[in-house]
Amino acid sequence: MTHVFGRHFLQIPGPSPVPDRVLRAMSQQVIDHRGPEFGELGLKALAGMKTIFKTEQDVIIYPSSGTGAWEAALANVLKEGDRVLMYETGHFATLWKKMAEKLGVRAEFIGGDWRSGADPDQIEQHLRADSAHEIKAVCVVHNETSTGSVSPIADVRRAMDAAGHPALLMVDSISGLASIDFRFDEWGVDVAVSGSQKGLMLPPGISFNAVSGKALEAARNNGMRRSYWDWQEMVEINGKGYFPYTPATNMLYGLVEAIDMLHEEGLDTVFARHQRLAAATRAAVRAWGLEVLCNRQGHESGVLTTVMMPEGHSADAFRAQALRHYNISLGSGLSKVADKVFRIGHLGDINDLTLVGALSGVEMALSKAGVPHEKGGVAAAMAHLESTPAPGIDA
Numbered sequence: 144m145t146h147v148f149g150r151h152f153l154q155i156p157g158p159s160p161v162p163d164r165v166l167r168a169m170s171q172q173v174i175d176h177r178g179p180e181f182g183e184l185g186l187k188a189l190a191g192m193k194t195i196f197k198t199e200q201d202v203i204i205y206p207s208s209g210t211g212a213w214e215a216a217l218a219n220v221l222k223e224g225d226r227v228l229m230y231e232t233g234h235f236a237t238l239w240k241k242m243a244e245k246l247g248v249r250a251e252f253i254g255g256d257w258r259s260g261a262d263p264d265q266i267e268q269h270l271r272a273d274s275a276h277e278i279k280a281v282c283v284v285h286n287e288t289s290t291g292s293v294s295p296i297a298d299v300r301r302a303m304d305a306a307g308h309p310a311l312l313m314v315d316s317i318s319g320l321a322s323i324d325f326r327f328d329e330w331g332v333d334v335a336v337s338g339s340q341k342g343l344m345l346p347p348g349i350s351f352n353a354v355s356g357k358a359l360e361a362a363r364n365n366g367m368r369r370s371y372w373d374w375q376e377m378v379e380i381n382g383k384g385y386f387p388y389t390p391a392t393n394m395l396y397g398l399v400e401a402i403d404m405l406h407e408e409g410l411d412t413v414f415a416r417h418q419r420l421a422a423a424t425r426a427a428v429r430a431w432g433l434e435v436l437c438n439r440q441g442h443e444s445g446v447l448t449t450v451m452m453p454e455g456h457s458a459d460a461f462r463a464q465a466l467r468h469y470n471i472s473l474g475s476g477l478s479k480v481a482d483k484v485f486r487i488g489h490l491g492d493i494n495d496l497t498l499v500g501a502l503s504g505v506e507m508a509l510s511k512a513g514v515p516h517e518k519g520g521v522a523a524a525m526a527h528l529e530s531t532p533a534p535g536i537d538a
Contacts, residue, residue: 147470149470150470151470151471151472152469152470152471152472152497152500152501152504153472153488154471154472154473154474154487154488154489154501154504155472155473155474155486155488156288156291156318156341156446156447156474156486156488156490157288157318157338157340157341157488157490157491158340158341158346158347159340159341159342159344159488159490159491159492159493160344160491160492160493161344161345161346161397161492162344162401162404162492164400164404165344165345165397165400165401165404166397167400168396168397168399168400169346169393169394169396169397169400170393171393171396173392173393174392176385176386176389176390176392177385181384181385181390181392182383182384182385183384184384184392184395184396184399185381185383185384185385185386185390185395186383186384187384187399188204188395188398188399188402189202189204189381189384191398191399191402191403192204192351192353192398192402193353194402194406195320195321195343195402195405195410196320196325196327196335196337196351196353197325197326197327197328197329198327198328198353199328200327200328200353200354200355200356201353201354201359201374201378201381202351202352202353202354203215203351203352203353203354203374203377203378203381204349204350204351204386204390204395204398205349205350205351205352205372206348206349206388206389206390206391206394207348207349207350208338208347208348208350209315209317209336209337209338209350210238210242211350211372212317212336212337212338212350212351212352213239213242213315213336214242214246214372215336215352215369215372215374216313216334216336216352217242217243217246217248217367218246218366218367218369218372219334219352219354219358219361219362219366219369219372219373219374220279220280220311220313220333220334220358220361220362220365220366221243221246221248221279221280221365221366221367222247222365222366222367223246223247223248223367224247224248224249225248225249225279225280225365226248226249226250226251226273226277226278226279227243227248227249227250227251227278227279227280227281227282228251228253228266228269228270228278228280228281228282228310229243229250229251229252229253229281229282229283230252230253230255230261230262230265230266230282230283230284230294231252231253231254231255231257232255232257232259232260232261232283232284232287232290232292232294233255233257233284233287233288233289233290233292233477234287234288234289234290234477234478234479234480235284235287235288235289235315235317236255236282236283236284236287236315237478239282239284239315240252240282243282246367247367250282251269251278253265253266253269257287257289257290257292257436257479257480258290258292258436258437258438258439259292259437259438259439259442260287260292260293260294260295260439260442261283261284261294261295261299263295263298263299263301263302264302266281266283266299266302266303267302267303267305267306270302270303270306270308270310271306271308273308276308276309276310278308278310279310279311279361279365280310280311280312280313280333280334281299281303281310281311281312281313282313282314282315283296283299283312283313283314283315284314284315285314285315285316285319285320285323285325286316286317286318286319286322286323286444286446287444288317288318288446288447288486289449289476289477289478289480289486290436290437290449290480291435291436291437291443291444291446291447291448291449291486292436292437292439292442292443292444293319293323293442293443293444293445294442295441295442296312296314296325296330296332297326297329297330299312300312300330300331300332304331311333311334311357311358311361312331312332312333312334313332313333313334313335313336314332314334314335314336315335315336315337316335316336316337317336317337317338317341317350318341318342318446318447318490319337319341319342319446320335320337320341320342320343320351321341321342321343321344321405321410321413322341322342322413322414322417322445322446322490322491323342323414323417323418323444323445323446324414327353327355332353332355333354333355333357333358334352334353334354334355334358335351335352335353336350336351336352337350337351337353338350338351339394339398341446341490341491342413342446342490342491343398343401343402343405343491344401344404344491344492345394345397345398345401346394346397348391348394349391349394349395349398352374354374354378359374359375359378362374362375363375371388408535409535411534412534412535414445415534415535416494416533416534416535417445417446417489417490418445419528419531419533419534420445420489420493420495420498421443421444421445421446421447421448421489422527422531423498423502423524423525423527423528424448424487424489424498424502424524425443425448426520426523426524426526426527427502427505427506427520427521427523427524428448428450428520429523430517430519430520430522430523430524431506431509431516431517431519431520432515432516432517433450433451433452433453433516434450434451435448435449435450435451436449436450436451436480436484437449445489445490446488446489446490447474447486447487447488447489447490448486448487448489449474449476449480449484449485449486449487450484450485450486450487451483451484452482452483452484452485452514453514453515453516456512456513456514456515457482458475458476458482458483458484458485459475459476459481459482460512461485461508461509461512461514462475462485464508464511464512465504465505465508465511465512468507468508468511469504469507469508469511470504471501471504471505471508473485473486473487473505474486474487474488487501487502487505489501495528495533498524498528499521499524499525499528502520502521502524503521505520506518506520506521
């Protein structure tokens with residue numbers, strides 16, 4: 144392969160670029176995962192993740208992808224034949240439903256158009272109709288990575304409470320955590336799922352379940368046969384900073400460093416930075432004369448922006464041109480929107496210049512690929528950034 148000079152722009156919505164500080168932390172030598180030094184590392188990582196989830200409850204760390212944490216969430220509190228209510232926000236909500244069905248769970252899907260987050264009113268109506276309380280859990284994706292739409296989790300909890308329904312609230316925040324606001328305790332979440340490779344700025348490889356006391360009690364009395372994913376075994380040994388099987392030691396080094404970085408900036412500042420960059424991206428898309436897939440105001444993601452291609456133009460062909468000519472990777476469209484959209488990630492270790500560089504690559508690639516558009520998207524993004532204070536920097 145011919146060497147490509149300059150920096151590669153990884154602008155997919157995860158895995159996100161890993162900061163140098165995190166890479167250096169991960170380069171430490173492996174230690175004895177049964178020794179006292181590891182116990183200190185484990186306790187620091189577990190306590191740090193509680194601050195990211197904003198919870199006083201247990202957080203469990205698995206050496207797995209987010210898909211593993213999905214399965215852990217389902218397997219611990221549900222058994223075959225149980226009913227769950229899920230909402231079709233996009234590709235990943237659909238995959239979580241398919242997993243539930245493979246495990247023998249009866250998943251009821253509230254249909255969506257992939258252009259917004261979950262509708263709390265529809266969830267409340269379905270729960271009110273379940274007078275026998277057969278539905279054991281409501282599963283919602285917080286930030287739908289395929290569409291760039293955010294579900295209002297606090298409103299979903301209020302809808303569940305208004306319906307007087309005892310179902311558990313289970314939330315996938317794999318791409319939302321550490322990029323947009325998430326409040327496990329305050330929002331009354333029972334199980335939250337996340338992964339390392341998005342807002343936490345780590346490579347893929349570890350995942351998380353945050354678990355309420357109500358969910359732990361359900362796991363003691365319900366759930367499927369399980370071993371690797373069992374919460375109880377993890378919680379017992381986690382109390383001393385250890386794990387029941389070999390942990391991903393160097394990922395934990397990186398996790399502790401990433402958590403420190405997030406708190407040095409301040410979580411509220413992190414969230415404000417993401418929202419500001421997202422708004423600048425949407426300004427660019429509008430100036431190009433293109434359409435953002437998420438069309439519900441207030442549901443737009445700070446993590447990514449999904450852009451609809453003009454009719455008759457291939458998103459995949461455009462992405463290939465962008466990579467070949469400008470060394471930028473953009474996210475592909477998935478399942479229902481395959482080849483119809485492309486996704487611009489603006490999460491994690493990113494600032495104004497990173498975003499402007501990425502949007503410049505997109506604008507040049509639109510021209511190179513012959514995609515109908517107006518010029519000036521980058522200028523529109525720059526104007527937005529210039530007119531809005533940078534959180535944590537501008538007085």
